[in-house]
Amino acid sequence: MKDTAVQITTHELKQQLLDCKSELKAVLQDRDDKFKRLLNFISDLSIVSKGQNFELDNKLAKLRRQLLKFEDIGNYQQDINDIERTLQTQHRQLTSSLDESRHGLMTVASQLLRVKSLPEKNKRELIHFKNEIKNPFHTVWEYLPKIELLIKHYEKVLELQFKQDSEFEIEEQHVALARELFSIIDDLEFKPEQRDKVNTIQAVLANKIDYDELLTAYHVILSLVVDNLLREKSSAQEFLTILNQTLSTVGDITSTVKVQSDKCHSIHQELNQAASNHIANVGVSLSITHDIDELKQQIRTQLSELQTVLTQKQKVELRDKQQLQHSLDSMCKELSQLTDEVSLYKDKLQEQQKLNLLDPLTQLPNRTALEEKLNIEYQKVKRQQSDLWIAVADIDHFKVINDNFGHSTGDKALQVIAKAIKSSLRDSEFVARYGGEEFVLILPDISNDNIKPLLSRVKDRIKSIPFKFKGQPITVTLSIGAAKVASGEDIDSTFNRADSALYQSKEQGRDKVIIDI
Numbered sequence: 454m455k456d457t458a459v460q461i462t463t464h465e466l467k468q469q470l471l472d473c474k475s476e477l478k479a480v481l482q483d484r485d486d487k488f489k490r491l492l493n494f495i496s497d498l499s500i501v502s503k504g505q506n507f508e509l510d511n512k513l514a515k516l517r518r519q520l521l522k523f524e525d526i527g528n529y530q531q532d533i534n535d536i537e538r539t540l541q542t543q544h545r546q547l548t549s550s551l552d553e554s555r556h557g558l559m560t561v562a563s564q565l566l567r568v569k570s571l572p573e574k575n576k577r578e579l580i581h582f583k584n585e586i587k588n589p590f591h592t593v594w595e596y597l598p599k600i601e602l603l604i605k606h607y608e609k610v611l612e613l614q615f616k617q618d619s620e621f622e623i624e625e626q627h628v629a630l631a632r633e634l635f636s637i638i639d640d641l642e643f644k645p646e647q648r649d650k651v652n653t654i655q656a657v658l659a660n661k662i663d664y665d666e667l668l669t670a671y672h673v674i675l676s677l678v679v680d681n682l683l684r685e686k687s688s689a690q691e692f693l694t695i696l697n698q699t700l701s702t703v704g705d706i707t708s709t710v711k712v713q714s715d716k717c718h719s720i721h722q723e724l725n726q727a728a729s730n731h732i733a734n735v736g737v738s739l740s741i742t743h744d745i746d747e748l749k750q751q752i753r754t755q756l757s758e759l760q761t762v763l764t765q766k767q768k769v770e771l772r773d774k775q776q777l778q779h780s781l782d783s784m785c786k787e788l789s790q791l792t793d794e795v796s797l798y799k800d801k802l803q804e805q806q807k808l809n810l811l812d813p814l815t816q817l818p819n820r821t822a823l824e825e826k827l828n829i830e831y832q833k834v835k836r837q838q839s840d841l842w843i844a845v846a847d848i849d850h851f852k853v854i855n856d857n858f859g860h861s862t863g864d865k866a867l868q869v870i871a872k873a874i875k876s877s878l879r880d881s882e883f884v885a886r887y888g889g890e891e892f893v894l895i896l897p898d899i900s901n902d903n904i905k906p907l908l909s910r911v912k913d914r915i916k917s918i919p920f921k922f923k924g925q926p927i928t929v930t931l932s933i934g935a936a937k938v939a940s941g942e943d944i945d946s947t948f949n950r951a952d953s954a955l956y957q958s959k960e961q962g963r964d965k966v967i968i969d970i
């Protein structure tokens with residue numbers, strides 16, 4: 454009986470063990486399924502939140518790698534807690550940034566509402582929009598459509614601004630354009646009568662410009678340039694047309710005179726022939742007629758005919774002379790008119806040539822003229838082994854004058870300084886405006902000992918000018934650098950040495966002459 458009981462118990466135990474085993478298997482299977490689901494969830498979460506927070510990205514990636522090992526969940530507890538904290542922080546940050554964005558939207562909407570020209574309908578829409586965004590956003594998705602709406606409002610306002618042609622805010626690129634135009638104007642040549650317009654534009658460009666002024670400036674300068682081009686073109690064309698007309702008139706006269714003179718020549722020949730025939734007839738009458746009365750009669754007749762021929766010849770000659778005189782008169786008239794046109798055109802050309810070589814503001818030779826002069830003087834140095842100095846002079850802190858007293862005051866100061874430099878030099882010496890507030894002096898035949906005193910005189914002359922801007926006495930100084938053409942040196946290198954000397958003069962406190970021998 455006992456054996457049977459033991460046997461049953463053993464059987465039961467075996468069964469129980471089997472049951473337990475299969476339960477364990479089911480539990481393990483369940484655990485694996487849950488792991489897999491958790492892993493999938495973590496993967497999805499990683500994908501959705503990727504890029505929002507690097508810390509969170511890294512932590513989720515680490516957890517994914519750990520979960521793949523299918524170890525005890527307790528091993529990941531620490532990581533899961535970390536992720537939870539990061540998520541909470543992320544949520545707080547997101548909520549506060551959504552709140553900030555919401556306030557930003559409110560501010561922009563309020564600003565738009567201040568646009569006076571905004572129609573009532575748009576104003577009402579904007580007020581409604583403002584009311585709508587009073588409540589906090591919970592997700593980015595709620596926030597995005599609001600931005601979209603606000604952009605639409607903005608577009609409407611911009612459209613209105615365009616329509617009403619009202620002022621635009623000046624941007625950095627506009628300022629850059631204004632600067633660019635300013636320097637283009639400096640490089641362009643304008644006629645003296647255009648200078649006032651150009652100066653006004655430059656003054657506008659140098660100050661605070663607005664969008665409309667910038668457009669106008671571009672427009673005016675462009676039309677002045679086009680005007681100059683057309684004028685040049687039409688004056689050249691005009692001259693050529695006149696030249697052509699005169700030449701064809703003179704050509705016509707010459708060919709008429711030629712035809713007339715050919716005709717006259719044959720008439721003269723005919724008349725001469727007739728005259729000699731009459732004289733020959735007299736000879737014949739003399740030899741064959743013996744009766745004196747008849748002879749007299751024949752000679753009288755021949756003489757009278759000869760007289761007629763000679764009178765005719767005289768008339769023809771007079772007519773020829775008159776015609777020739779008339780033709781010559783017309784030709785002279787045409788030619789004198791042409792001479793006047795030529796000299797007028799020559800003056801224009803000379804004026805243009807002068808204009809091309811002169812700086813319009815200071816009336817000093819410009820950079821092109823400087824280059825020509827440098828070349829000529831350099832060739833002389835090479836031929837005669839003479840001394841030649843190049844000096845570069847730059848006004849100190851000129852920007853301050855422009856900034857404090859305006860660009861047109863700066864322009865006037867430049868004119869005065871240019872004149873003063875020019876008048877402190879001898880005729881054999883040369884000064885050009887190199888650009889901006891920089892001048893270049895070409896000084897031939899000056900010894901090493903004399904160059905510094907000469908340039909110091911120029912410098913001191915400028916310093917002594919009693920400038921008074923807006924009632925305020927101002928001293929303007931020059932910094933000068935100079936170099937002598939060394940034996941075998943090219944002119945550009947000398948120029949660069951003079952320029953470096955100027956740089957040193959600026960470095961050493963300005964108002965100085967530095968010589969690089």
Ligand SMILES: Nc1nc2c(ncn2[C@@H]2O[C@H](COP(=O)(O)OP(=O)(O)OP(=O)(O)O)[C@@H](O)[C@H]2O)c(=O)[nH]1
Nearest residue numbers: 847848849850851852853855860861863864889890
């Ligand atoms: N009024 C006027 N100003 C000009 C002209 N050309 C250049 N300038 C101005 O000259 C100034 C030159 O300034 P900077 O190059 O800074 O030199 P700076 O103020 O003279 O200072 P340093 O040379 O360093 O002593 C700028 O403000 C230019 O706008 C011009 O034709 N007329």
